[in-house]
Amino acid sequence: MNNTQQVQSDGLPNTWDNGYPSGGNYWSDYQTRYPNAAEIDSSGIWNTPYVIDSNNTDYYPLMGPYSPLALSVSISPSSATLDFNQSQSQTFTATVSGGVSPYAYKWFLNGELNYTEITSSTVSLWNFSSQNPIGNYTVFVTVMSGPAMVFAESNTAFIRVNPSLSVTISPRSQTLYVGQSPHFTSIVSGGTPPFTYQWYLNGRPFPSGPIIPYTVLPPGTYSVYLNLTDSIGITAKSNVAQITVTKSVPVGGVSAPITTFSLLAPWLSTVSLLAAAVLLKGFITKKKGKWEKQPLSQKRLK
Numbered sequence: 001m002n003n004t005q006q007v008q009s010d011g012l013p014n015t016w017d018n019g020y021p022s023g024g025n026y027w028s029d030y031q032t033r034y035p036n037a038a039e040i041d042s043s044g045i046w047n048t049p050y051v052i053d054s055n056n057t058d059y060y061p062l063m064g065p066y067s068p069l070a071l072s073v074s075i076s077p078s079s080a081t082l083d084f085n086q087s088q089s090q091t092f093t094a095t096v097s098g099g100v101s102p103y104a105y106k107w108f109l110n111g112e113l114n115y116t117e118i119t120s121s122t123v124s125l126w127n128f129s130s131q132n133p134i135g136n137y138t139v140f141v142t143v144m145s146g147p148a149m150v151f152a153e154s155n156t157a158f159i160r161v162n163p164s165l166s167v168t169i170s171p172r173s174q175t176l177y178v179g180q181s182p183h184f185t186s187i188v189s190g191g192t193p194p195f196t197y198q199w200y201l202n203g204r205p206f207p208s209g210p211i212i213p214y215t216v217l218p219p220g221t222y223s224v225y226l227n228l229t230d231s232i233g234i235t236a237k238s239n240v241a242q243i244t245v246t247k248s249v250p251v252g253g254v255s256a257p258i259t260t261f262s263l264l265a266p267w268l269s270t271v272s273l274l275a276a277a278v279l280l281k282g283f284i285t286k287k288k289g290k291w292e293k294q295p296l297s298q299k300r301l302k
Contacts, residue, residue: 009056016058020045024058026065039063071099071152073143079158081192082130083165083234092139092157094124099145099152106142134161165191165236167228173242176217182243184212184224191230198227217245 006027017024023045030037030050037048040060050058073096080090096103107126128139137159143152166189174182188195199206202222207213212224222243229235 007052009052011053011055013055016050016052016056017060020060023060023062024050026062027058030061069098071143071145071150072097073141073152073154075139075141075154075157077157078155079160080128081160081162081232082128083163083191083230083232084130084132084134084161085164086130086234088130088232088234090128090159092126092128092141094126094141094143094154096124096143096145096152099143099150101145104144107139108141109139110137111140128159130161132161134163136160162192163190165189165228165230165234167226167236167238169224169226169238169241171241172239173244175244175246178219178245178247179216180245181214181216182212182222182224184226184241186210186226186228186238188228191228191234191236192232194231196229198229200225200227217243219245219247221245 006029020040021043023043027033027050030046033050034046034048037046039045040047044063046061046063048061050061052058073094075092075094077090077092080092082088082090092107094105103124105124109128126139126141128137138156139159140156141154143154144150145152168187169184170187171184174184176182184199186197197208197210199208199212201224222245223240224243225240226238227235228238
């Protein structure tokens with residue numbers, strides 16, 4: 001700009017512009033040489049070519065110096081959470097504005113240039129794997145732009161790798177009598193809360209929660225396990241526990257509820273009532289205007 005000699009040419013043909021509407025170069029003596037030139041359709045390009053010599057012409061000279069937008073870059077997402085050693089990964093995307101392409105990218109993990117620089121390429125994507133050790137990480141990208149190698153650094157994204165999700169249920173087995181409800185609790189380790197619980201009884205879905213809900217089962221043998229899913233979609237299956245329900249009643253009897261709730265068999269309410277009746281040691285008869293208890297072996301003669 002404002003040079004006494006605008007350009008030096010050896011006279012051989014050369015290309016001085018990128019056509020319309022990209023344009024060519026800015027010449028600071030243009031208006032002196034071409035005072036009657038005008039702009040082409042508000043494009044910032046003069047309508048009169050700038051002649052360098054007989055073999056070289058800038059056919060689309062710029063009306064002002066080329067000034068690209070400031071270079072900037074950002075990455076997304078701004079945070080990610082993974083469970084260790086799962087088939088998970090998180091892809092980060094760099095979005096560049098301004099500057100002059102092509103762009104050169106460098107990804108950094110935990111800011112350790114000498115040790116954990118990721119890659120230097122023209123790729124604007126980078127993948128973080130859950131195979132990385134448990135802990136917290138930061139990631140950012142730098143971008144170089146055009147021949148002048150203008151530099152920009154992105155925002156910093158945060159990554160958390162949690163311990164692997166696991167779940168167990170206890171006890172591992174239970175023996176119950178008719179009228180009693182099984183009771184299992186879950187113990188969760190690792191993962192990313194909150195959690196979703198799904199119990200299974202003999203392979204069929206059962207009401208959900210940290211503990212198995214109240215229910216009464218008919219005599220038989222049952223298997224119970226729990227599928228636990230965390231907030232990022234990882235599912236862990238618990239150990240399988242066993243329930244044995246028997247008709248036998250221990251000495252002294254058992255407490256049998258008058259009404260029960262069961263999602264497996266609504267008719268169990270009737271079973272519970274019959275069980276309660278059998279456990280009664282006598283029945284009530286009316287004698288001489290008064291109620292009194294009679295043994296089961298006594299005949300009702302009166």
